[in-house]
Amino acid sequence: MKIRINGIDCEAQPGEFILDVARRNNIYIPTLCHHDAFAGEARCRLCIVEVVERGRSRVVTSCVYPVAGEIEVATDTEKIRSLRKTLLMLLLARTPQNETIKKLAREYGVTEVARFESDPQEECILCNLCVRACEQLGAGAIYAVNRGVTKKVATLFEEPAEECIGCAACAAICPTGAIKVLEKEGKRIIWNREFEMVPCSNCGRPFATAEQLAFYRARLKVAPDRYGGDRLCENCRQKRAAELASLMSPARLR
Amino acid sequence: MKSEQAKRKILVCCGPGCLAVGGREILEGLRSRIAAAGLDATVEPVIKGTGCHGLCEQGPMVRFLPEDISYCRVSLPDLDEIVEQTVRQQKVVERLLLVDALTGRRVKSQGENSFYKKQLKIALRNTGEINPLNIDDYLERDGYRALAKVLFEMDPETVIAEVEKSGLRGRGGAGFPTGLKWRQCARVDNSPKYVICNADEGDPGAFMDRGIIEGDPHSVIEGMVIGAYAIKAHRGFVYIRDEYALAVKTMLEAIRQAEARSYLGRNILGSGFDFSLEVVRGGGAFVCGESTALMASIEGRVGEPRAKYIRSVERGLWDQPTVLNNVETWANIPPIILRGGEWFSSIGTAKSKGTKVFSLVGKVKNTGLVEVPMGITLRELIFDIGGGILNDRKFKAVQTGGPSGGCIPAEMLDLEVDFDSLTAADSMMGSGGMIVMDERTCMVDTARYYIDFLTEESCGKCSPCREGLKRMREILNDICSGAGLPGDIELLEEIGGMVRECSLCGLGKTAPNPVLSTIKHFREEYDEHVHRKRCPAGICRPLTTFVIDGEACTGCGLCRKNCPAEAISGEPKEPHVIDQSRCTKCGNCIELCRFNAITVK
Numbered sequence: 001m002k003i004r005i006n007g008i009d010c011e012a013q014p015g016e017f018i019l020d021v022a023r024r025n026n027i028y029i030p031t032l033c034h035h036d037a038f039a040g041e042a043r044c045r046l047c048i049v050e051v052v053e054r055g056r057s058r059v060v061t062s063c064v065y066p067v068a069g070e071i072e073v074a075t076d077t078e079k080i081r082s083l084r085k086t087l088l089m090l091l092l093a094r095t096p097q098n099e100t101i102k103k104l105a106r107e108y109g110v111t112e113v114a115r116f117e118s119d120p121q122e123e124c125i126l127c128n129l130c131v132r133a134c135e136q137l138g139a140g141a142i143y144a145v146n147r148g149v150t151k152k153v154a155t156l157f158e159e160p161a162e163e164c165i166g167c168a169a170c171a172a173i174c175p176t177g178a179i180k181v182l183e184k185e186g187k188r189i190i191w192n193r194e195f196e197m198v199p200c201s202n203c204g205r206p207f208a209t210a211e212q213l214a215f216y217r218a219r220l221k222v223a224p225d226r227y228g229g230d231r232l233c234e235n236c237r238q239k240r241a242a243e244l245a246s247l248m249s250p251a252r253l254r
Numbered sequence: 255m256k257s258e259q260a261k262r263k264i265l266v267c268c269g270p271g272c273l274a275v276g277g278r279e280i281l282e283g284l285r286s287r288i289a290a291a292g293l294d295a296t297v298e299p300v301i302k303g304t305g306c307h308g309l310c311e312q313g314p315m316v317r318f319l320p321e322d323i324s325y326c327r328v329s330l331p332d333l334d335e336i337v338e339q340t341v342r343q344q345k346v347v348e349r350l351l352l353v354d355a356l357t358g359r360r361v362k363s364q365g366e367n368s369f370y371k372k373q374l375k376i377a378l379r380n381t382g383e384i385n386p387l388n389i390d391d392y393l394e395r396d397g398y399r400a401l402a403k404v405l406f407e408m409d410p411e412t413v414i415a416e417v418e419k420s421g422l423r424g425r426g427g428a429g430f431p432t433g434l435k436w437r438q439c440a441r442v443d444n445s446p447k448y449v450i451c452n453a454d455e456g457d458p459g460a461f462m463d464r465g466i467i468e469g470d471p472h473s474v475i476e477g478m479v480i481g482a483y484a485i486k487a488h489r490g491f492v493y494i495r496d497e498y499a500l501a502v503k504t505m506l507e508a509i510r511q512a513e514a515r516s517y518l519g520r521n522i523l524g525s526g527f528d529f530s531l532e533v534v535r536g537g538g539a540f541v542c543g544e545s546t547a548l549m550a551s552i553e554g555r556v557g558e559p560r561a562k563y564i565r566s567v568e569r570g571l572w573d574q575p576t577v578l579n580n581v582e583t584w585a586n587i588p589p590i591i592l593r594g595g596e597w598f599s600s601i602g603t604a605k606s607k608g609t610k611v612f613s614l615v616g617k618v619k620n621t622g623l624v625e626v627p628m629g630i631t632l633r634e635l636i637f638d639i640g641g642g643i644l645n646d647r648k649f650k651a652v653q654t655g656g657p658s659g660g661c662i663p664a665e666m667l668d669l670e671v672d673f674d675s676l677t678a679a680d681s682m683m684g685s686g687g688m689i690v691m692d693e694r695t696c697m698v699d700t701a702r703y704y705i706d707f708l709t710e711e712s713c714g715k716c717s718p719c720r721e722g723l724k725r726m727r728e729i730l731n732d733i734c735s736g737a738g739l740p741g742d743i744e745l746l747e748e749i750g751g752m753v754r755e756c757s758l759c760g761l762g763k764t765a766p767n768p769v770l771s772t773i774k775h776f777r778e779e780y781d782e783h784v785h786r787k788r789c790p791a792g793i794c795r796p797l798t799t800f801v802i803d804g805e806a807c808t809g810c811g812l813c814r815k816n817c818p819a820e821a822i823s824g825e826p827k828e829p830h831v832i833d834q835s836r837c838t839k840c841g842n843c844i845e846l847c848r849f850n851a852i853t854v855k
């Protein structure tokens with residue numbers, strides 16, 4: 001079926017979310033809590049758009065709004081811009097020093113929020129992506145604790161977490177860079193816990209924590225000595241995969 | 255003669271309001287005294303623990319049938335006299351009769367009291383009239399006849415059509431047409447399906463749903479079985495707020511009795527239809543009353559809402575088609591089936607049919623649960639049924655719809671109350687809370703109170719509600735403490751408008767109402783606070799100065815004697831003065847003065 005986004009005809013599957021259709025057609029809609037690996041949760045609500053259906057316009061969240069009929073979508077109307085502006089003003093009041101939020105807010109004409117007191121250290125906008133990434137990876141070491149205005153992401157009792165494997169997937173997925181990872185001298189510090197890093201057996205660069213490798217091997221049921229006990233960093237693994245691929249390429253096998 | 259006496263009943267109200275003032279003790283006391291007085295079996299009246307009679311301000315209430323005598327504010331020392339005079343001799347004890355707040359006269363029966371006159375009881379038809387713990391009482395009053403009619407004379411489609419014809423809209427807040435909801439769910443080709451009763455009632459001070467479950471649980475059960483039959487569901491849940499221990503107990507007992515009589519369970523009344531009902535205790539947060547959060551909570555997940563673009567009639571509990579209705583909605587179903595949708599739709603306004611239960615509280619003379627036809631005016635509700643403003647002060651506003659409702663000003667007293675008129679007035683029906691406010695109410699402080707509650711109750715999932723409420727609360731706190739800045743009112747409007755438009759669930763979407771409606775109707779009061787640092791109602795202490803008008807003051811000394819800060823001085827019969835350096839702005843004096851001599855500067 002066809003929907004129109006900002007006047008452009010776009011092909012869409014019934015049930016597909018507006019945001020996905022828009023992105024496929026290179027139409028920009030700002031988001032913070034969205035990640036392709038996860039279903040939308042409609043938390044940050046920056047992805048609001050106007051939908052006109054049967055002559056009536058309403059504001060919907062595009063990351064979770066499924067296309068059901070022939071609709072007209074507008075992603076950047078004056079109304080939407082003004083709503084996003086107020087929302088970004090509030091987010092900036094929450095995280096006044098965060099570069100991602102500062103940049104987004106600037107795009108909507110907000111540079112400073114003097115009316116409210118803010119915590120200059122705060123950088124988290126509670127998108128929940130880190131919690132979901134951690135759950136997905138199986139470690140489940142961080143949670144959204146408390147409710148409402150006191151909600152925050154933390155380890156259990158805010159102690160260094162036993163379950164944490166130091167994989168830093170949470171930090172990697174964080175849209176604002178709020179989760180701090182410190183790496184130096186073969187050590188990684190994250191969520192107040194220090195991990196020893198394991199060097200790559202090819203290039204020697206420390207690339208993962210011991211806990212992380214043990215966790216993956218256990219999960220994939222790979223014996224520790226498989227692959228000659230090799231522990232390759234991402235870089236070297238890709239290189240080796242490319243070598244293998246070329247060795248096995250149909251041209252050579254013929 | 256004997257059989258007539260056997261029908262005599264004494265109904266002791268054990269509704270939430272009366273229990274709080276000793277209803278249970280009165281019940282026990284009457285029981286033991288009647289036994290001890292040797293009023294033997296032939297004259298022994300039946301005593302029943304009944305649900306709410308509605309006039310909570312006057313509790314505990316005791317009613318005698320068939321004479322239809324009602325006593326109010328009954329206390330233990332009255333019991334001997336009651337047993338002797340009324341039970342034995344059928345005489346009226348004058349001093350215990352209800353005083354009609356409107357006429358000031360004592361009236362013998364409830365029907366003569368203006369509090370009851372304008373009421374029309376459909377959802378509350380049995381509440382206060384029957385013993386909720388005895389299914390026979392319910393059966394005596396046409397109980398489960400609608401169910402039998404549905405099971406043996408109607409197919410699911412006809413049931414849905416009847417409910418549609420009635421025009422019934424959901425009583426839990428949003429006012430969604432109930433018949434349409436059922437039809438949408440019936441249409442979905444997917445099973446199992448579920449029905450749920452929402453008895454979370456998280457609004458502070460609300461007790462209508464609790465009143466129905468504690469007073470007439472079977473009407474809810476009967477409604478649910480009928481709904482389940484209509485959509486072909488075989489399992490249902492009653493989600494009851496955790497604090498409602500008595501409601502939980504009453505519902506469990508009612509379910510047990512209904513099962514024993516084959517109104518629930520397998521092969522109901524031999525019809526071949528199966529339906530089982532379970533009680534689930536609520537998650538304890540206001541937001542758990544929201545439909546998607548409620549279902550998450552039943553599933554054992556965190557009670558957080560989700561986006562509702564795919565509705566619960568398609569994908570609800572455990573992703574299966576689900577019909578969720580409010581307690582009062584369910585309780586309306588049996589009469590609609592028995593008396594017909596047309597009858598129901600003949601009551602009310604063009605788009606809001608039937609009656610609505612309100613909990614009338616605040617500064618009115620009569621408080622309690624009232625059930626009135628849709629379309630009744632606020633004036634009738636507050637002045638005729640409510641008996642007017644306490645201490646005959648001036649009416650200022652009425653807050654409707656629970657914490658996220660709005661405040662409606664005196665100019666709109668003739669508003670005909672229904673779903674749409676309240677929404678148009680920037681408030682809402684909500685679950686039917688109605689808090690009456692007099693001139694000693696500061697509208698900014700009122701908005702602050704509700705925003706504070708809602709900020710605490712926001713689940714924090716989505717950013718507009720979480721961040722917006724937090725900042726609105728800060729601004730309101732500033733305004734009330736004298737730190738309001740120019741531009742604050744406009745900022746409240748900007749944030750409020752965004753939160754209303756962008757929030758994920760109904761909590762956030764309605765949360766700005768208390769602020770936006772008070773700004774709309776009482777903007778000058780905000781201006782006074784922000785720009786002139788003055789609280790005209792004399793409530794916000796940092797912005798209040800009380801002064802005594804020397805002309806009006808008679809020097810009676812009442813304020814001086816009652817000032818906890820000893821800030822008032824003056825000779826008897828001479829005008830008094832307030833020492834501003836000592837005054838704590840508690841407002842005692844202005845409350846007490848009988849000559850209106852104390853004013854807010």
Ligand SMILES: Cc1cc2nc3c(=O)[nH]c(=O)nc-3n(C[C@H](O)[C@H](O)[C@H](O)COP(=O)(O)O)c2cc1C
Nearest residue numbers: 424425426452455456543544545579580583760761
């Ligand atoms: C924050 C919030 C709290 C709610 N609390 C209740 C409640 O306590 N009881 C209730 O019946 N409905 C409550 N609702 C409304 C429900 O989401 C739902 O609309 C209703 O139960 C549907 O039943 P009805 O159509 O019979 O009204 C609440 C909604 C919101 C947004």
Ligand code: SF4
Nearest residue numbers: 714715716719759762
């Ligand atoms: S609107 Fe408020 S209560 Fe509702 S999901 Fe968002 S944060 Fe939670």
